[in-house]
Amino acid sequence: MSMNPPKLSMFQVLACGAAIVTLSMGTRHGFGLWLQPITQEMGWTRQTFALAIAIQNLSWGLIGIFAGMAADRFGAFRVLLAGAALYAAGLAGMALSPTPLLFALTTGVLIGAAQAGTTYAVIYGVLGRQIAPEKRSWAMGVAAAAGSFGQFLMVPLEGWLIASFGWQQALLTLSLAVLLIVPLAFGLREPGFKGTAPVKRDQTVAQALLEAFRYPSFTLLMAGYFVCGFQVVFIGVHMPSYLKDNGLSPQVASYALALIGLFNVFGTYIAGTLGQRLQKRYILAFIYFARAVAIAIFLVAPLSPASVYIFSAVMGTLWLSTIPPTNATIAQIFGVQHLSMLGGFVFFSHQIGSFLGVWLGGYLYDATGSYDIVWYIAIALGVFAALVNLPVKESPIQRRAPVPA
Structure with a gap:
């Protein structure tokens, strides 16, 4: 039996992986469109809806660690099948939940x-294991793009479904999609995954985690990703209501x-491509600082459809462009044996920020009648994230000898 099982073709991995991310991420990016229809019809506060989405982000982050462990050990295929079934059930539950508790369990825990x-x-x-290191950052950029x-494609489609069929039927349609x-x-069934790990591992899960959390650059990447989550999910969920509150x-x-x-299509692809040529810590620092500047200018400028579209284009370029350099840096430092799991831990930090x-x-809007305080927090956090990414060391970690169990 060969120690190095055959690889999937790069085209197959990218095509199937990109299509799955398009569906999964595209669907979730439109959830802000349901805030007002659901809260108005059900008589719930914005905080009720926001709490369910916040739980969704925590659930995604926490369960993502274990999904990553399972995918590293058994392959992505089985994890994807389970995820698709849960997604369909969660969207149906989001449509049919009669109480805030059930709404939080389905929209929050299940979809997360x-x-x-x-x-x-x-x-x-899968990309880390199947694609050569010299093309890895680029491939991650393609998948993020x-x-x-998916957001560009799905959000207008979701808006059209809500307008045409009502919010409940729109969700039930998505649950089938x-x-x-x-x-x-x-298309992502990896050769060698037959229920056991395909290759001998130099480290156990515990050893890999201990090594990562003792390495300062790993915690700095986690801190930056926390800010990424805070900014993008606040804007993605609350901006539709913020604009409507202001008469748009x-x-x-x-x-x-x-x-x-x-614009995120271009931003993520460019970030992934630049990650092959430039130090990724500088790319990340630039993205976070540029976000802080963009939000500050958006708040100072007079609000109009034009200013909203310009802000959206700029933020879109910076939106998920943190993902390829962050994940490629983790692979570069620690290798790919435990990449899904380590990526899952960094992403959990992102999801705490999202929560x-x-x-x-939702809480500060209900308390003050305004989103202003949260916008200001988002600016300050952007500057913080830019600063903490600068000291990250990207070179492969030096392992003297196998760590004793």
């Missing part, structure tokens, strides 16, 4: 678990989210 099994940590594990294209992940998952039509919000998705961003948005 589904996203853990169908998004970047799992897909990037696909998720961005995400089952397309199942046939796509067959729902169409402006739909177009704004679609523009973020469109705080979306929940604080």
Whole structure:
């Protein structure tokens, strides 16, 4: 039996992985469009909706660690099948939940678990194992760009579904659409994964975790990713309501989210490509600082559809462009044996930020009648993230000898 099983073709991995991320991420990017229809019809506060989405982000992050472990050990295929089934069930539950508790369990816990099994940590594990290091950052950029294209494609579609069929039927339609992940998952069945690890591992899970958490650059990457989560989920979920509160039509919000998705295609691809040539810590520092500047200018400038579209284009370029350099840096430092799991831990930090961003948005809006405080927090955190990424060491970690068990 060969110690190095044959590889999947790069085209197959990228095509199937990108299509899955398009569906999974594209669907979730439109959830902000449901905030007002659901809260108004059900008589719930914005905080009720925001709390469910906040729980979704925590569930995604926490379960993502274990989904990453499972994908590293058993391959992505099984994890993707489970994730697709949970996604369909969660979206149906989001449509039919009669109480805030059931809404939080389905929209929050179930959909979060589904996203853990169908998004970047799992897909990037396949890319890391199947694609050569000299093309890895670029490939991760392509996959992230696909998720961005999913936002551009899916958000207007979701807005159209809500307007045409009502919010409940729109969610039920999406619950069927995400089952397309199942046939796509067959393209990511990795040779060698037959229920056991395909190659001998130099480290156990515990040893890999101990090594990572003792390495300062790993915790710095986690800190930066926390800020990424806070900013993008606050803006993605609350910006439609912020614009409507300020007298702009729902169409402006739909177009704004679609523009973020469109420009994110370019931003993530460029970030992945630059990651092959430049130090990734400088790319990350630039992205976070540029976000802080963009938000500050958006708040100072007079609000109009034009200013919203310009802000969306700029933020879109910076939106998920943190993902390829962050994950490629983890692979570069620690190798690919435990890439999905380590990526899952860094992503959990992202999701704690997401939880705080979306929940604080709802809480402070209900308390003050304004989103201003959260916008200011987002600016300060952007500067903080830019600074903590600068000291990251990207070179492969020096292992003197196998760590004793």
